[in-house]
Amino acid sequence: MQFQSTESYIAPADLTVAVNAAVALERPLLVKGEPGTGKTELARQVAQALGMDMIEWGIKSSARAQQGLYEYDAVSRLRDSQLGDPKVSEIGHYIRHGKIWQAFAAPERVVLLIDEIDKADIEFPNDLLQELDRMEFHVYETGETIRARHRPVVIITSNNEKELPDAFLRRCFFHYIRFPDPETLAKIVEVHFPQIKPKLLAEALTRFYEIRETPGLKKKPSTSEVLDWIKLLLIEDLAPEDLKADGGSLLPKLHGALLKNEQDVHLFERLAFAARGRR
CATH class of the missing domain: 3.40.50.300 (P-loop containing nucleotide triphosphate hydrolases)
Structure with a gap:
């Protein structure tokens, strides 16, 4: 075997x-x-x-x-x-x-x-x-x-x-073990949450990889953390539109499941401030 x-x-x-x-x-x-x-x-x-x-x-x-x-x-x-x-x-x-x-x-x-x-x-x-x-x-x-x-x-x-x-x-x-690519991570999420809607999954993973690939991030969120985050999204019954970033805040909804130290939270706050200043 x-x-x-x-x-x-x-x-x-x-x-x-x-x-x-x-x-x-x-x-x-x-x-x-x-x-x-x-x-x-x-x-x-x-x-x-x-x-x-x-x-x-x-x-x-x-x-x-x-x-x-x-x-x-x-x-x-x-x-x-x-x-x-x-x-x-x-x-x-x-x-x-x-x-x-x-x-x-x-x-x-x-x-x-x-x-x-x-x-x-x-x-x-x-x-x-x-x-x-x-x-x-x-x-x-x-x-x-x-x-x-x-x-x-x-x-x-x-x-x-x-x-x-x-x-x-x-x-x-x-x-x-390399960090999974989006296709593999989508399969992992579907194994744990078979009821998740495709649009919510696609938007959640898009936001997740945007966060993970942000320059200057001290601790990149892992597979276990994205699973926790998606579980909360489903509990709160959030729609894909609720996850989109806006100029007021670049922090994701329920970001405490993904960002685990104050430096990374402050990083996103500074990025949002800089984005508002360029307008």
Whole structure:
């Protein structure tokens, strides 16, 4: 079974090729792209399409690679020893399985999502090289070696906020999710809102791309944000004419769903002021 677009997820041809190539090569798929382009959702859709469960490891700035393997809770063991608990003789009670261990131990093949790897320290990816390459790791406290029962499909996402080490990149199949063109974005919107009228969709996307391509914009609105915006347009029952820009304001209706900082709101206010001054 191969990954392809579904009724609820529109995947461009180059993305389906990348996913299926990574699965065939048994390499981690490294997916980059700006926030909101559906990188995390891709992993969920791959799992669904391939009939697999998904294990998700969301990376934080404080994350360490060791946490993905296991953690030894020495504090709890010390406390139990002071209380005379007999289970202290079995150290395995104090080994907490990380997401990678869970994926390796799963009875069937799973999708392992390592989400937003670029949030962690620069050495974080390199610290996972051997484990993801060999599909095994050693537990020093118990002396056992954990080997993957089934090689998981590994999908790693990055918002491109920092460069990843070359040694790590060499072991991955890479794909950059480009922002969808108007035709693809229209299909994505229709998947989520099949009841939307063509004229409203056309006008909404025209306004959206005008906003997104405005020079000087600090944060360009993403796919997830345009979906939120269109949902509000439908709730408010706005007509295509309501979305057209006028000289008084270049800000779109319900712009809080698209513009997420005051600098960008002020940018549109200044553009509207300048437009009035040229009249």
